Amino acid sequence: MRQITLSTAVNEAIAEEMRRDETIFLIGEDVAEAGTPFKITSGLVEEFGTDRVIDTPIAEPGFMGIAVGAAMTGSRPIVDLMFGDFIFLIMDQLCNQAAKTHYMSGGKLNVPLVLRTNMGATRRSAAQHSQSLHAIVAHIPGLKIAMPSSAFEAKGLLKTAIRDNNPVVIFEDKLMYQDKADVPEGELLIPFGVANVKREGSDITLVGTSSMVQVAEKAAEILAAEGISAEVIDPRTIVPLDMDTINASVRKTSRCIVIDEGHQSFGVTSEIASRLMEESFYHLDGPVIRMGAMDVPIPFSPALEDITVPTPEGVAANARKLMAGEMFNG
Amino acid sequence: MADVIMPALGMAQDTGKLVQWMKAPGDAISTGDVLFEVETDKSVMEVEAQADGFLTQVSASDGEDVPVGQVIAVISATAENPVAAPAPPPVAQAVTEVVAAPTPTAPAPDAVTTGGRILASPKARRLAAQEGLDLGQLAATGAPMPYHVSDLATLREMPAAAGQTVVMAATKQIMARCQRSGSRDFMEWMQADGAITVTTSAMFASFASGAFRAATETPTVVVQVADPDGTDIFLRNPDFTRLSAPVSETDEDATFVLHDLSDSFLTSLRLGDTALPTLSLGSDGDSYLITFEFSSEHMDDAQGIAFVSGLARRLADPLHHLV
Amino acid sequence: MTDAKTNTEDYLRMYRQMVRIRSFEDQANQLYLSAKMPGLTHMYSGEEAVAVGICEALKVTDKITSTHRGHGHCVAKGADFKQMFCELLGKEEGYCRGKGGSMHIADQSNGNLGANAIVGGSMGIATGSALSAKRLGRDDVTVCFFGDGATAQGLLYEVMNMAALWSLPVIYACENNGYSEYTRTDEIAAGSIVGRAEAFGIEAFKVDGQDVLAVNDLAQTLVARCRKGEGPFFIELETYRYHGHHVGDINREYYRPKDEEKEWHTNRDPITNFAKWLTAEGIVDQAELDTIQTEIKTDAASAVAYALDAKYPDVSEVDMHVFAETP
Structure with missing residues (x-):
């Protein structure tokens, strides 16, 4: 089987899902031409245009809130949060809004969005760019949390997350972006809750x-x-x-x-x-x-x-x- | 007509304290007039009238704690009945949940009453309990704690402690009958010929010990002679001692238990409790009844049969035994 | 229906909707004070012309986001009394099966994306809803209701920036009732309210929020322009809340003089003034308006009675709707 990097696996998963479903769009800081600092989303804007690969100002609560509203009204946004540490900036939108909307509305409103972000130390980035904060959001009922351990999982879990009708937060280890693994071409869905x-x-x-x-x-x-x-x-x-x-x-x-x-x-x-x-x-x-x-x-x-x-x-x-x-x- | 209620003004507020009425019963009231003061959450608030009319049917007094939502007066079109009839039971209290007082329970006995606590993994404890093993035995040897599953192997090798509950293998029984005459003649002969008084129990212990040794090739036989009225006696190798001499007692673990029923109404014991091989000897007319209970953990069937057969032969012909 | 309100039917509908909000709030106030309603609630009374003037310019498919003071928006967007009262009382038949309560009523069927108990919490949601509409080729407009107090939240500036950059069909409707909870607005807001939006190049308007026709005229224009891709817009609606910040806030002279309250009640009540205009113009007579008032009050009272008798959700529902089903 071919080997690809975790970064490529993520890119491939997003591209495959965006081809499949018009309601999916990607939003975040420098996700378009820059392809993020980790070059994960490179090439997507060329295929899908700026209408679906949306660069935002540096305003994490703002674009997170916009994603929540879009998800409630027929879109399936994929939010790119450049560093996991910035999750503290978006806590109200993620934990008070996205996580609770389905429950507070008695099941009437859904928030099918994916928040992709990262984790992991030993990259010499110091205290505000090295945290692994998944437990903090795992504490909040209404959010699903995926943690891929290789390129294979990164692709399969992300594709499943995009199709889930709930807010899903995916934490990718930023030190693993260049790690390669066997990843099948085409469809790969890894179910949630199966170790x-x-x-x-x-x-x-x-x-x-x-x-x-x-x-x-x-x-x-x-x-x-x-x-x-x-x-x-x-x-x-x-x-x-x-x-x-x-x-x-x-x-x-x-x-x-x-x-x-x-x-x-x-x-x-x-x-x-x-x-x-x-x-x-x-x-x-x-x-x-x-x-x-x-x-x-x-x-x-x-x-x-x-x-x-x-x-x-x-x-x-x-x-x-x-x-x-x-x-x-x- | 409009009800005047004790308002709910704070979160999770059950009652409000009516600090004081600012209007008296019968007073003319206009909307917005301050009717009374109420204290909630450590602040005092003024409650205004919501209607025009006269203050009537006042049912709460200054300083009283009133459940929120309860009607405490009425603003009516006329000033009649300024004071209320006896207040109805407060409605709001009807929904108060009655929480049953916890049933007092006897304090649990201290689980660790036998000195030092034994440290062991949950799995080791569970397996020990299932197999009837006593971790205390391991502790008594000074083996370092905490104990794990691997330590149970050591424990399994150790002999079971007295009084310990052991999960039993199936109980087997062998019964035999023999003439008493041989033994009776033997005891009379001992008395007449050598002036030696031989007790039935001593004879039984000696003959049984000898038969057991012969059947099982056990080097040391300790017979536990059961005494239902007193303390059991533990006899070490009684068949090695002449019947005329006292047998040495011992505190070693018993090899088997002997019940002498010959002087009782009982003929046989089949209690199924074979922590140890158990022998009971009863008399039935001119016969002795031999009952032997054992399990495969003690001996195999052939050994059991050999033991009972040997004992019967000895009882039937004591001289044979002495030879 | 959203053409200019030049006929009697539309006027009466606006009148009726304002009375419905007032009646709803009077009942809710009584429910709360008489300890029949759990939790806490915030009255919309006095601000009816804002919600009605704007929502009457919207289609069912248009969206709104609402606030902790949200009953008015909910009624104006077409919600049903019974389901609303059931929700206020935590009953199974409530809009959210009793899981949301006063501060979280959402009415998906009428495009109400929900009230929000976080001040300023729904600004992102409204803007995202507008992004969805634009991206997916729908002509929906989203109105984001919020108060003067919420203009202090940073989220507003982040999302107005993006809405302006991306020309989103969203109208930010700032209900300036003069008080940010227990504090005068001029003590918490420096400079101009509309100036905040203008800084992003967003066209901003200030309107008398007690004049339902003025509000509706402006809303009609801005909604139509939004549908043509000319959004976003910002409106500051000058209005007044008759009650305190919440129902229990009854002694408020330390921050708001009684004379001021009396002035708004007497001379600037949106319902009274609209009734005066309707009768003065000869559109309806007072008797007809009285009949409407009586009908709606009866309606509200029977909805309350229905909700009080309605059953609570089964306890088995407590962990239902934590996650949505994914086919």
Whole structure:
């Protein structure tokens, strides 16, 4: 199968869906001729014109609000938010308007929009361009959250998101835009709420999101060499969350580490660990370990930034501790 | 005619305090006149009349807390009936939800009453409970906590503690009958010939111990002689001791339990409780009845049969045993 | 219907709609004060000519976005009393099955995209609705109602900028009732209100919001120009809210003098003044107007009675409509 970058996969998904459905348009800062700073949407304006690939002023709340109104009235906008950190600017439009409209209207109004944005540290961008803020919006009922872990997922999840009748937020890891993966040409739809077992194992379950799936896979390689068999699970969407697959795996292995690049406290790792505690408690042979970004603003200095996010070595070390039955923090 | 109501002015407000009436019953009222003051959310507000007329049927007094929505007066076209008949039960209270007081419950007994808490994973605890294993036994050995599933393997190797509930394999029974005359003659002979008093229980323990050893090749046999009225006696290898000498007692775990029913109305015990192999010996006329309960965890069937057969032979012909 | 209102039928319809709003609000006020209505609510009484003058210039397919003080817009855009009162009381038959309440009534069937409890929260939605109409080749116009207080929100300037850049068919209708919650507007708004829109090159107008004919004439013109692609537009409507910021705000002399309230009630009431004009012009006589008033009041009272008796949604609906179905 051909290999394409995650960036190309996103571009391809948007183009395919825009060809299929006239009501779809793309809106955001520098999405047209500039193709965004990451060059993800390059070429789209040439095919679809400025009527459907709409450059906006630097006014995130404004174009987000416009997208919500357009979605309520027959359009299916794809909003490009240049950095995930800017999600704080659009919180009212996303969380008070888009997320609640269907419910507040008793099911009369729909908001079928996709908000594409990014996440991920270690790009030396410092505290306001490096955050992974998916847990904050996952907290709000009415929003679906997808986190592609490769070019394959990026295409399949985005196409599914565009066809969903709800507001969907997609967090792409900006460090993975040039990563290549096998991606089929043409139609590729990945259903929401269906986790992917990336690697089977019997001793410990590693649940990873987005780029942390790669971290988990590398950790599994390290552990395999030591005779520890790790299972790696990619939930693909955190809302909805496929707990069935995660529970089944943990009931088999009895041990689990959850890895996510959001800050560790009050985040995705905490949520999954809590649900495992509630739903698979009597199958756990050790505590569920959370591994998120450190609870510090992301620092600029490479010497500091690199230690704020989970690494394969760190995951493997915690896995060894779990296998040995050692206590954590006690 | 217009009702004067205690208005709901704040969010989540249930009652309003009528600070004071600014008009008296019977007063002429114009729309916009301040009728009374009400205190809500720590602020006092003036409530204006919504109609022209006379203030009548005043049913709330200064300083009173009134449910919001309740009618507290009427502005009527005439000044008749300025004071209300006894106030009707407040309507707003009718919808107040009655929340049942929580049923007092006895304080839960402290789950950890036996000294130190045992640290173990939820899965290890669950499997231990399912298999009837006692994590406390592991703790008693000083094995480092917390325990995980892998530690259960060690626990499975350890002998079950006394009094521990063990999930049982199926109980098997073997019964036999033999003449009492041989034993009776033997005891009389011992008494007459050697002035040795042999008790039935001592004889039973000795013969059973010997038969058990022969059938199972067990090096050390501890017989737990059950005493329904007192403390069970644990006898170590009673068949190694002459019947005339006292048998050494022991605190070792029993190999099997012996119930001597010969001096009772009971003939046989089949209680199905085979934590240990259990032997009961009853008398029935000129016969002894031998009942033996055991499970496959104790011995195989051939061993059980050999044991009971050997015991019956010994009881029928004690001299044979002594030889 | 949207041709010039030069016949009796159209005048009476505007009169009727204003009376309907006033009657609705009187009932809502009583429901709230008598503790029969949960939550809180904001009265539109006094501002009827704004909603009616504008909405009478719109088609059913045209869209509006509304505010926390939204009952008037909802009635003016064609909503039904029963479903509105049911919504105010949280009943199953309400427009939003009781999930929205006073501040979130949406009436999709009449193009009402919903009231919004965030001040200024719907400006993006209205502008997006106009973008949809333009992109998808519909001739819909969207009117964004908001108050003078909302002009302080930054979102307005972001979306007016884009609406002007992209020539969107949207009319920003600023209901200037003189007060931003509990504060005089001149204390929170520097400079000119219309000047804010003019800065983006948007044609802006100021009109007497108590004069339903003046409002309607202007709205007719601007809606027609929007359909021709000449939008966006901005209107500042000078008006007055008779009640406080919300129903419980009854002692308000610290920010608003009673004399001022009396002046608007007595001399600038939109319904009274329109009735005077209708009778003076000989279009209808007072008896006919009285009949209309009585009919509508009866209508409102029976809708309230119906809503009070209507059933609450089943508790099983609590987690329904969190997400829309996707076929």
